[in-house]
Amino acid sequence: MNRRDSLKALGLGTLSTTLLLDACKPKPEKKVVAETPAEAQPQTPPQATDTNPGRQAWEIERDKQLQAQRFFTSAEMAAITILSDIIIPKDDKSCSASEAKVPDFIEFIAKDMPEHQVPLRGGLRWLDVQCLNHYNAIFAECKPAQRIELIDQIAYPKKAKPAMRQGVAFFNRMRDLVATGFFTSQIGMTDVGYAGNAPNPQWAGVPADVLKQYGFTSKV
């Protein structure tokens, strides 16, 4: 088999290969989802598929069970959604974390990796109590400026006050989960410009202009 045949064997005929390759070329800014938020919707919700021959039966069953359960309360989800969009807001390149369904990812991952459950639930509660003490309202019901005033005290690990360290640990975890949830989504991967996961049979190493940019004279 030559490469073209092998791509066909993969279910990637000439046409679809071209599309895949084209889809990974750097896109003009105007095609970015931020300007067309409706495009944020078609992302397939994560679900176990019985048709996936790469999964073991027990893994499919486990995913189904997790997806049937609910861990966070609706109040907790509201706070997670606000925090997600504080961490990754909409900007001129792409949409916000919540539009990329990051809160749904966090809900799933807390069930998938129970070690997240206490730190997240406890951290949200810690945040609410801080807000109640300072602003007489839970985090989700605070004014945006009040929320930011509180977040500013836990978002910068090096300058945070010792008394806020539990909040720093919680916010570090949230930052990590939101970043992962966003940049592993279709929207986020397009944003960050990941250009792979597609047949690239002519791989020849670093492009000439990049070699030149970094002062390398040869590829080896």
Place this chain on the structure above:
Amino acid sequence: MSEFQIKKSTVVYDAVIVGSGAGGGMAGYVLAHAGLKVLMLEAGPFYDPAKNSDQLRFSWESPRRGAGTTRPFGDFDAAFGGWELEGEPYTTKNGTDFQWFRSRMLGGRTNHWGRISLRMGPKDFKPTDGLTEEWPFTYNEIKPYYDKVDRLIGVFGTVENIESEPDGIFLPPPAPRLNELFIKKAAIKAGVTTIPSRGSVLTAALLGNKDRNACFYCGQCGRSCKIYADFSSSSCLVIPALKTGNLQVISNAMVREVLTDKNGQASGVSYVSKDDNLEYQVKAKIVILGASACESARLLLNSKSTAHPNGLANESNVVGKYLHDSTGSSASGFLPQLLDRKRYNEDGVGSIHIYSPWWLDNKKLGFPRGYHIEYGGGMRMPSYGFGAGMHNRNGLVPGPDGKMKEAGGYGVALKNDYRRFFGTEVYMAGRGTAIAREDNYCEIDPDVVDKFGIPVLRFHYKWAPDEYKQAKHMQETFKEIMHNMGALGAEFKGADTGYGLEAPGKIIHEVGTIRMGNDPKKSALNKWCQSHDCKNLFVVDAAPFVQQGDKNATWTILALSMRTAEYIISQRKKLNV
């Protein structure tokens, strides 16, 4: 009468092979092509990468975004198994630690392995420091089999004329990624030899093979390859062997023990089927174990009989002993000069592109033998963990405005940091020789069985000062290389963490548990991987290794198994089988 009974097959196979990984797969391939009627038993399901691989799926197709919750190397990784298997425990002794990785599937761990395909060198077989036993043959005796494996399976690399790192018959190596150019420059400045890697990925068509295709560089060998461009025992050995009509595979067959006749000869094996939960016995003229180093030792130790009261092939009492995994320690950081780098498809091959073979003379180092370094980095597919720990990095470099930033943060500026840092990571991992020691072993736990009622293994494994010193040297080397290229954000492990030395078993290169040798008192197998005590029993996985070099075990398993299978063919009349 109870319904519980043992189903006995009346067919007598020429050979039964336990396991379908590199060793079992190669033995099956050679024997089936030679016309022997072969039965292969695999403890997991049938697996064909063409159908079962998760190649080219995006992270968002996984609800956990590719995380390793149910599979240690991630949701798309081609290993059905891990260090823990439901219902198949193992234990440890005297507070020691060993982590036992098992892949229950056709092809075993070769479906997901790193494809790093190194030959052991002359001194690996015949060490000159007197510290470990010699192998019962020289490099020159095994070389023709390495050559044949290269031709049959395909390996990329470059001819370097380094005595301890013998050259093979190579396909062209993949061009390095940008990060690897920086690494190579920095390593060479540190005096560390750095050359193109050697991997079993078809960077060009393989002469005479119409079933496999050349690599299209998706960087996902760990998921196994749908077009068979990399080596998996399933795709490259077992499935082709099935086409001869001489090989039969029974999957989901968990072998319990090797059966012997009244003369002490192997007569077949018994197994429990995971499909119907029934007990079976099959007969064969030759029994070949390729179940993995520890699983094969377990089988022998569980195969006690009047003729073999200490377990089969164990008159020497060495079965289970001299267990050794590679040492491993690693470091990662990022290259600030690569912030805001240009985007393009940089996936490359799923194996590594460059590596450093051991480059020093041990005499002045205070520890024996050595290690090699594997490198990586680049614009890989974002998956679970992407961006984690940004608060440890974004305070180390100036922002786009040229001013230093407060570490951490949120909002538009933070969002932009993830873009800026994409593809700047560099990673290095040392893989070294651990000395085979009698006191590092597995044995049968007298008190514990698995869910099939099979007595389980109990491990006793401790790293010695030699291995810690080696890991310390690795960390010092990593530090120098990182420094030379201006990498930031790297943490180097010190004495408090044992210099980052991974627990034994974590590198998944465990070997040595049924070692070979010329002296039947000190070894279980002869130089053909044939039992000294039971002439129709052979072992073809990594268990026969006398002493591993720093080289990954698979290429040597393949060469040894091919050699053993050819020996079986040549000796069939003599063996009367």
